[in-house]
Amino acid sequence: MTTFGFLLKSMFRRKLLVTLSMLSLTTAFLLFILLRSVAVLFSGVVADVSDVRMQTSSKYAIIFLLPHRYGEEIASVDGVLDVTHASWFGGAFKEGDDSAMTFAVDPTTYFEVYDDYLISSEHLSAFVELRTAAVAPEAIMERYDLEVGQKVPVTSPIFPTSNGEPWTFDLVGTYRSKNESEADFLPFLFHFEYLKEAAGVSDVGWYTFTIDDPEQSAEIAQIIDSKFENTSDATKTMTESQAFRDFFAQMGDISLMMNGIIGAVFFTMLLLTANTMIHSYRQRIPDLAVLKTLGFSNAKVARFMLIESLLFCTTSAAVGIGFATLALHGIGPFLPSGFVLTVTGPTLIWGAFIAVGLGLVIGLVPAISASRLVIVNALHTR
Amino acid sequence: MLTQIFAVTRMNILNIPSRWSSSLVIVVGIGGVVAVLVALLSMATGLTSVFTSSTDSSRAVVVRGGATGELSSNLSLDEANIISTLAGVQLAAAELFVIADIPKKATNTSANVVVRGVSEDSYNIRPELELIEGRRTEPGKNEIIVGTKAQEEFIGLNLGDIVALREFTWTVVGTFEADGSSIESEIWGDLSNVQSAFRYEGGITSIRLRLTSAYVFESLSESIEDDSRLQVDLYSEQDWFEKSSQDNTGLIKTFALIVGIIMSIGAVFAALNTMYTAVASRTYEIATLRAIGFGGFPVVVSVLVESLILATLGGFLGALIAYLAFNGFTVSTLDGTAFSQIVFDFNVSPFLIALGIIVSVGLGMIGGFFPAIRAALLPVTSALRGE
Numbered sequence: 001m002t003t004f005g006f007l008l009k010s011m012f013r014r015k016l017l018v019t020l021s022m023l024s025l026t027t028a029f030l031l032f033i034l035l036r037s038v039a040v041l042f043s044g045v046v047a048d049v050s051d052v053r054m055q056t057s058s059k060y061a062i063i064f065l066l067p068h069r070y071g072e073e074i075a076s077v078d079g080v081l082d083v084t085h086a087s088w089f090g091g092a093f094k095e096g097d098d099s100a101m102t103f104a105v106d107p108t109t110y111f112e113v114y115d116d117y118l119i120s121s122e123h124l125s126a127f128v129e130l131r132t133a134a135v136a137p138e139a140i141m142e143r144y145d146l147e148v149g150q151k152v153p154v155t156s157p158i159f160p161t162s163n164g165e166p167w168t169f170d171l172v173g174t175y176r177s178k179n180e181s182e183a184d185f186l187p188f189l190f191h192f193e194y195l196k197e198a199a200g201v202s203d204v205g206w207y208t209f210t211i212d213d214p215e216q217s218a219e220i221a222q223i224i225d226s227k228f229e230n231t232s233d234a235t236k237t238m239t240e241s242q243a244f245r246d247f248f249a250q251m252g253d254i255s256l257m258m259n260g261i262i263g264a265v266f267f268t269m270l271l272l273t274a275n276t277m278i279h280s281y282r283q284r285i286p287d288l289a290v291l292k293t294l295g296f297s298n299a300k301v302a303r304f305m306l307i308e309s310l311l312f313c314t315t316s317a318a319v320g321i322g323f324a325t326l327a328l329h330g331i332g333p334f335l336p337s338g339f340v341l342t343v344t345g346p347t348l349i350w351g352a353f354i355a356v357g358l359g360l361v362i363g364l365v366p367a368i369s370a371s372r373l374v375i376v377n378a379l380h381t382r
Numbered sequence: 383m384l385t386q387i388f389a390v391t392r393m394n395i396l397n398i399p400s401r402w403s404s405s406l407v408i409v410v411g412i413g414g415v416v417a418v419l420v421a422l423l424s425m426a427t428g429l430t431s432v433f434t435s436s437t438d439s440s441r442a443v444v445v446r447g448g449a450t451g452e453l454s455s456n457l458s459l460d461e462a463n464i465i466s467t468l469a470g471v472q473l474a475a476a477e478l479f480v481i482a483d484i485p486k487k488a489t490n491t492s493a494n495v496v497v498r499g500v501s502e503d504s505y506n507i508r509p510e511l512e513l514i515e516g517r518r519t520e521p522g523k524n525e526i527i528v529g530t531k532a533q534e535e536f537i538g539l540n541l542g543d544i545v546a547l548r549e550f551t552w553t554v555v556g557t558f559e560a561d562g563s564s565i566e567s568e569i570w571g572d573l574s575n576v577q578s579a580f581r582y583e584g585g586i587t588s589i590r591l592r593l594t595s596a597y598v599f600e601s602l603s604e605s606i607e608d609d610s611r612l613q614v615d616l617y618s619e620q621d622w623f624e625k626s627s628q629d630n631t632g633l634i635k636t637f638a639l640i641v642g643i644i645m646s647i648g649a650v651f652a653a654l655n656t657m658y659t660a661v662a663s664r665t666y667e668i669a670t671l672r673a674i675g676f677g678g679f680p681v682v683v684s685v686l687v688e689s690l691i692l693a694t695l696g697g698f699l700g701a702l703i704a705y706l707a708f709n710g711f712t713v714s715t716l717d718g719t720a721f722s723q724i725v726f727d728f729n730v731s732p733f734l735i736a737l738g739i740i741v742s743v744g745l746g747m748i749g750g751f752f753p754a755i756r757a758a759l760l761p762v763t764s765a766l767r768g769e
Contacts, residue, residue: 020655024411027648031641038637060548061481061494063453063721064580090454099450157449158456164447164613232549232581250493250716250723261418265645268414272407272652279404279659 010287011308014280021276022316028269029320030327032262032351037328037341039258042251051214051239053113056224057206059234063088065203066233077223079216080209084109087192087205091154091167093144100140101187102154103205104195107133113208116178117186123148123173131194134169137186138176146171154188159199167198208240266354274362277309281366288370289378302371309363310356317355321348386676390684393667394660395691401663404656408692409699411652412745415645416700416738420730421708422638423737426631428729429715433627434620436510436561439596441619444589444606449615451626451719452479452588461612462589468605470598471591475503478573479587480580481722482547484536486714493714494722495532496568497547499576499586507592508560516541516556519572524579527556529566531725535714539569547571550579564623567714567725626719646745653749657689661757668757669765678758685754686747693746694739701738705730 012018056074058064065087075083084106091102107128111117119127119135127133136146146152153166161167169190177186195201211220221237228235238246288301321343328341398405444465449455459476466474478499483492498504505511505518519525526545533539543554552571560566577583593599603616617625661668668681709730717724 016658017655020651020658024648024651024655027644027651031644031648034644035641059483060580061483063481064548092448092450095448099454155448157446157454160446160456160613246491249489249491261422261641264414264418265648268411268652269648271410272655275404275407276655 007304007308007311010284010304011280011312014283017276017280018312021273022312022319025269025273025313025316026320026323028265029317029351029355030324031265032354033321033324033343033347034327034341035258035262035265036347036350037324037343040344040347041341042248042258051217051241052210052212053208053240054211054217054221054237055206055208055240055243056235056237059225059236062206064233065201065205066207066235068202068204070228070233070235071204071207073227074207074209074224077220077227079211079213079220081212082109082112083207083209084113085192085204085207086110086187087195087201088158089154089156089190089195090158091156091188093140093146093152093154095155099156100144101185102156103187103189104192105189106192107189110189111175113210115210117175118178119173119175123175126172127189130170130172131191131197132168132170133172134188134190135173135175136171136188137183138174139183139186140188141174148173159195159201161198214239266358270358270361273313273358274365277312277362277366281305281370285373285378288373289375292373292375293379298371301373302367305367305370306360306363309366310359313359313362314352314355317351321351383677383680386680387683390671390676390680391687394664394684394688397664398688398692401660404659405692407656408653408689408746408749409696411649412693412696412742413700413703415642415649415745416697416742417703417707418645418700419638419642419741420701420704420734420738421728422634422641423734424704424708424728424730425713426634426638427731427734428726429634429724430627430631431562431729432564432567432724432726433623436508436563437620437623439599439618439620440593441507442591442593442599442602443617443619443622444591444614445587445617447613447615451721452477453481453719453721455479455587457586457589457614459584459586461614462586464609464611465589465591465606465614468602468609470593470602470605472594473503473507473592475501475507475590476573476586477501477504477588477590478576478580478582478585479720480576480582481720482569484539484545486535486723487537488535490537493536494716495536496720496722497526497576497580498565498568498570499573499580499582500570501573503592504570504590507590508565510561510563511558511565512560513556513558516554518556519570520555521572522575524550524552524571524575525555526552526569526571527558528554528570529568530557530559531566531712531714532569532723533557534712535567535723535725545569548579549581550575562727564626564717564724567723626717642741646741650745650748653689653693653745654752656692657685657750657753658756660688661685661753664757665760665765668760669762672760672762673766682754682758685757686750689750689753690743690746693742693749696746697739697742700742701730701735704738705735 058066071083071085074080086103086105089102089104090099092099111119111124123135127135148171150171152169152171154169155166211217217239224237225235291301325343445452445455446457462474462476465471480497481494482497484495485491486493519527528539538545539554541554541557545552545554599618606612606614606616708728711728714723714725
């Protein structure tokens, strides 16, 4: 029998006890992964948001509009490549439905700035050419059962039409993003010119632009904001990833709370697992004495206990993390759109770190006592 | 039979201190579950009570047809004037709901705060609004009053502070409470001032109504629908708040449930473990009892009672921890429909405490059941021989 085989055998000597302990430790790791994925979502770092794209919006709050001429002024700043703009339309596709992401944009420049959006050249040129045209991402096409070529009625409480009827757009194409994780964040797009003409709005919601060097983003933001600082439409410019983080920061201390729960869970599990290990150790004192009689050194016996504890914790961790990954895949489709839960590298590293740490802490007491066992007394313990 | 049950149970319970470390596993394990579950649900309860604490069935809200929140609504004063003349409307207050970026105390990063432009009737419609400091705003002056929750959560909203909101600077002249409702997270100023500061001249977002009675709601709703000049939605205050709170609390409740269930499974394994160990360590005693004529049923009961006592103890402990640590704990989060910060207190209600204890009893029951069966089915002779 190999040493490893021996360890496994002795570990499962009390099958029920060890299995139950392992299962509860497994649920602890399962929770760890799930809670971390929620915390990561709310810290806003998971989104693969570009650092080469920046946005300029009203300094006072995102809902306030900016003058149309700002576009040219932003484009004239050194280091700025392509500039586009978008306006929140708040459209709903069905009566009584919540508003979906619907933006009024400039069709030509929008797809230049968002070059990770994939659209066929026929669809794009059809979009650019027709004033009442719109394109929808695949997620929206599916959810509302839309087809290219149809007319789409959209109601907007922000821009109601004079007769109360819905707006009508000609759906001429569809697009998607290179980043799969973004699929649910993509907006329905139509011509700003159409909105301008029909609703008499000349100002736009916000500007988005690309820069040639992400290192320069802070300086560029400063240059743009100081240009407009003393006007009545002061601006706030930042990278898209910063904007995303700021938005999630508004959700509050969710990440802190997740960590609190994780702490409570692991404290409970530490106590429980330590108890199991000590119990299983006590039962095996005579066996350990036999091992020592056979000539196994104190250090070796201590190592056995430690390795057993490590094995116990890492196996539970591996199973728990495995289940969590499956569970996250499983619940993905049921989450509201925009909520993407993933297991990140740092979470896995933390999980492994905790598993090993827990194994060492829990194995320590049995290991020390095992090495100090006096054979004669120990053989007596029965 | 009863004496037997009593005798064995008493023996088990008196025996607990000698096995305190493994007994503690049940208490702590289940305590942990209850603490987390109660804390998460108290967050949902606190958030819900912000929306439901002061609803009045004779009040109603008018927004643009299809609007999901005041922020996405857009009305005109003409529409407000039409509505104020309809039968059943006692008071109508045109209001402008906008948001402003103000830094949060906790993080020093800006977050959206609601600024509401109000008229005299806004106060008359909401008698629960009570100034606890200072005075109301005076017409024509750039003055604001601030809800207590907003004041707690954001920087620079104390009495006498000067606040820059869009075009103007404003003086905080008062602080108000409102029965814990969502307006405590808001800043209020005079409608016309807010309109010009935020450049919404003549624009409003919603109309608050006091109806002559709750019974006229249906007929008013019909007359609004029939009026071709109006493309608006009328909500009773209760429906309006429910609509707003659903989005926000639904997610927290689902989350609490998922975490609670997974933790419960872990705790049941822990409880099973402890009770199996407890039974195993008493194999000899149990076999002796059976040998001298005690039945299997008293043994089952005794194990179950032990598990229940430990679990309930854990439940009380967990609920107590949740209460001490979280009751009244103030946090703020983003209100999904209003796109602004809503500040609320965790509310560990008696209902939640009861719920936590019920959950602990249930878990103790499951954790004790299988070990109890095993104890009752112990083969007496081999157990006595110590096999």
